[in-house]
Amino acid sequence: MKKMIWFIVTFFLISILSTTPQTNAKTSTNGDQKTKEIDLSHFFSHHDGTFILKKLNNNKMYVYNSERADTLFTPESTFKVPNALIGLEVGAVRDEYDVKRWDGIERQFEIWNEDHTLGSGMRYSVIWYYQAMARDIGNENMQTWISNLSYGNEDISGGIDQFWLNSSLELTPFQQADFMEQLYKEELPFTKKNMKTVKRMMIQKDEDNYVVYGKTGTRLSDFGLGWFVGFVENKQGAYVFVTNINASxxxxxNITYEILKEMKIIQD
Incomplete structure (x- = not known):
């Protein structure tokens, strides 16, 4: 009887293992979604890059250069999005109009050399504002939230006001797409109010037929890494996009807008 029970249990386990899809951990951010490789090489003739587009109404994902899309990169200023969410959630800033005074240090972009709000800091990618907010958030709070979000490799060891800038924190373009989808759907572990505030700050274009929400990121040390990440709403639905290239x-x-036009997701 014991042998018979052992045989049945063993057979049952083998059956489960043999029928369960085995997902490569490296590409787990893409899960079991329908993914299609597309040829966008004419947009990347001068740059090594990748592009991801996900249609949220049917979960179809289109990818150019899936190998790069599954490679870790520093987020650079795209981290302003989770940084703003965390800052709002822990009370490091009150709202998108919370002002920080310019410290008088001349920086490389003239627009940075003045007072800014959380919203204008997002719009003009003002690094010093978001560095000051990160210091106000503090190491412990920041690490807790980065871990709760499973954000990339979750490594903030590079310093509380530096870790996302060509430093310790890294994530893949697939992970960027997943994060942006959760933000669009307001499924992240933040209040709805704070997610709506950050989404509003991300608006890049608000046209009659579409709205583009996005954030750029550039490795300023050599302009050799660039991001544009976000989502689009049009009359047909919503789409998440991620572009990552070895340029600004x-x-x-610019490449993203050209692709979205070619794919007829935005039309002027």
């Missing part, structure tokens, strides 16, 4: 975030943004 501005270049990533």
């Amino acid at each position: 975030g501005t270049t990533a943004s």
Whole structure:
């Protein structure tokens, strides 16, 4: 009888293991979604890069250069999005109008050399504002939230006001897409109010037929890494996008708009 029970249990376990999809941990951010490789090489003839587009109404994902899309990179200023969410949640800032005074230090972009709010700091990618907010959040709070979000490799050891800037924190373009999808759906572990505030700050274009929400990121040491990440709403639905290239975030943004036009997701 014991042998018979052992045989049945063993057979049952083998059956489960043999029918369960085995997902490579490296690409687990993409899960079991329908993914299609697309050829966008004409947009990346001068840059090594990747592009991800996910249609949220049917979970279809389109990827150019999936190998790069599953490679870790520092988030640079795209981290302003989770940074703002955390800052609002823990009370390091009150709202998108919370002002921080310029410290008088001349920085490389003229627009940075003045007082800013959380919203204008997002719009003009003012690093010093978000560094000051990160210091106010503090190491313990920051690590707790980064871990709760499972944000990339979760490594903030590079310093509370530096870890996302060509430093210790890294994530893949697939992980960026997953984070942006959760933000769009307001499924992140933040209050709805704070998620709506950050989404509002991310608006890049608000046209009659579509709205683009996004954030650029650039590795300023050499302009050799650029991001443009976010989502689009049009009359057909919503789409998450991620562009990552070995150039500036501005270049990533320009390429993204050209791709979205070619795919007829935005039309002027």
